[in-house]
Amino acid sequence: MAEQAREQQELLLHMRGIVKTFPGVRALDGVDLDVRAGEVHCLLGQNGAGKSTLIKVLAGAHRPDEGTIEWRGEQVTLANPNAAIARGISTIYQELDLVAGLSVAENIFLGHEKSRGGLLKRSETRAAARALLKRLGHGEIRVDREVGTLPASGQQIVSMARALSHDTRLIVMDEPSAALDQQEVQTLFQVIRDLTAEGVAVVYISHRLEEIRQIGDRVTVLKDGRTVATDLPARGTATADLIRLMTGREIEYVFPEGPAAATDSKVVLEVDGLGLTKKFADVSFQVRAGEIVGLAGLVGAGRSEILETVYGARKASTGTVTVDGKRLRAGSVQAAVRAGIGLAPEERKSQGLLLDQAVYRNITVSSMSRFSRAGFLDRGAERAQARELAESLDVRPTGVDRPVRNLSGGNQQKVVLARWLLRDCRVLLLDEPTRGVDVGARSEIYALIRSLATRGVAVVVVSSEVEEVLGLADRVLVVREGLVVHEGPAEDIDEHKVLDLVMEGSAA
């Protein structure tokens, strides 16, 4: 396609200065996006750059606080999903938005069922669903099958068929290739080419640069909720330039100085050949007392699963976990906790905290036996201990009787850390320790993690933010699609190299 020809194409979507704030987080901070009819427009950005929020604004699922959206030359407000769908914007979400209990055909036409006078036209629905699946190269998926019984890749295809089932002018695809194999990705690309030839625009989000080169026309890069570059040619822009745009940061965090590499201290945690079917394989590493080991990689690469398996929340299919020379029973959280492993999970609010309970109860919940006499809790001692810890970690506002819900993200994380401190943990597993934590409070959390390590705790940190892993950890493991592709001291590797490893699979 000639450049001039593309210039001629209709400007379909014109977003200017989109701002969206959630409590404590400014997810979008002035995003601009132009999409033309018939193009594949790629959105690039690190995790947390605001891509998902942006497409939810575009889908009518979030209402922006500021900014304007022009659709085909006319200013619009996308008040709800229906408004977006009615204008011809359909979205394939990353977290699958399907109803498990309904059939494939029912999911595809959910919300715009084929019906007459409220009665469903069932055979027509099935035929249309079948045609859509065939178009996607998946005629073998039975349209009467319940979606919940399909594997993830099959569900992804159903999501796509659903987007195609609307009379659409713009399809937003959030990492559509994540659950697909090579062959399926090529079929997807063919479908995208057919669509764009008909004048449909595609907004394509992916972490895989090679895909963007293959299918994309233009690239817009987001970073920290802002558009940092737009109108880049997808094929002509160097990888190094794209990565520089994605990583160049205005806000610098302060990472605490690590002590000289503690190579002589005792090995506390030893993971040997750990594997979990279909998630990750052959993961081996050691963590010494006082050491912080970081796991870097994309969401879905298997990092969280590795932590959860070490913790016993998932049962390893191969390999062993050893703490202080003692081998742990696989798949037993109790054994892990008894051996002194603590986990601060990614979903702090749903998995880690009792939100409506007081701060002190959240701190003591894992060490209850220490405060009980004949089954009765000594609440005075409980409070005193918790207060001491909360003060030493500088949990604000002070006072251990207020519910954890009223604390900011950073202070909630401190409460989780305090809980494991009280238990005298030997090993601390931290999954995304600064998720939902204010930029300002992050440095505090980093300092806290480091001080825990200096007390002799072995720390493993998982984070989607490469800079965080590199700044915090002594040693870094890079995980790509369930395999450890790199291991080494943090100072020997930089952000570009890590991103290169996780995105292209080969060091530049």
Add this chain to the structure above:
Amino acid sequence: MTQERTAPAHEGAEPPAQAPLAGSGTPQGSGLAQQVLGSSVGRNLGLVVALLILCGVGIWTAGEQFASVDNALTILRLASVIGVVSVGMTFVITGGGIDLSVGAIVALSSVWSTTLATQTMAEDYHWSVIVLAALAVGTGCGLVNGLLVSYGKVVPFIATLAMLASARGLAEIISERRTQIVHVTDFTKFFRADVIGIPVLVIIFALVAVVGWVVLNRTTFGRRTFAVGGNPEAARLAGIDVRRHTVALYAIVGLCCGIAAVMLVARTTTGSSTHGTLYELDAIAAVVIGGTLLSGGRGTIVGTVLGVLIFTTLQNVFVQNDLSSSVQAVAKGLIIVAAVLLQQRLAARSNTGSS
């Protein structure tokens, strides 16, 4: 996410003739289809078998007294009122909610439609005034429930618990705790009649069940009910107005309660604030043993009807054998637990079978 069962969400089993049309269906695919189909029918079949066993026990213990046309009609007549309520309850539970106020709404509707004023109006104009009054009161209460739940964001359990208390209280105030006798003979004559030997009440129950089945399994409204109950966020993103849909679901239960009130008034020729006591428990029990998931997203009208018949037959067998209602209550509890345990086992087995 509820993936506890591989059975289809509704009993609309596909005609086998559809399978070849799929064309590229792999052997495993069609094998799985049969499995799924089998387990859906199998589940309802299990309920039918349970019902037959109960009947067997009835015949064995009470003989002729149980196995008579008269007794069968008695059971069906008894099942009709609670059956209509249970059909409504199936909708709201499938849609991810619960309604504890059904019994109280039945009471209020029965009282409101039999006040002196209403009855005088009915005698002046037409007996259907009583019917309309009951339906309006029932639907109105349901609407209030629905609005509280979806726009007031009150948890369904609490919103309908409040309705339970206040609707029955209002019924007591209106009736001054007195039983109101129905004088409108045309009304009672109509509803207590038989059509070719089948009581009108039973016919109404059958109609409500059939309409309920069609709405749940063959209309966009029903389809969206499964989506709203199974994954409300996905439903919202698909462009469904989840809140309005929820209001409609509670209004449907309310309407069913209104219908049940009319039937109850006709059967007993009274309106009373004590009508419908504990209907909420009977209805929920019938819905759950029928196979509808309490967490929403899965529901079956056929299962609910079978559940109602099982409980009513059980009650009849106990009465025939002069066993106290206390023994009956214990048995009912045991049956609920057994049914749910059995369902979980079956679900676990079919899950491992399909993956």
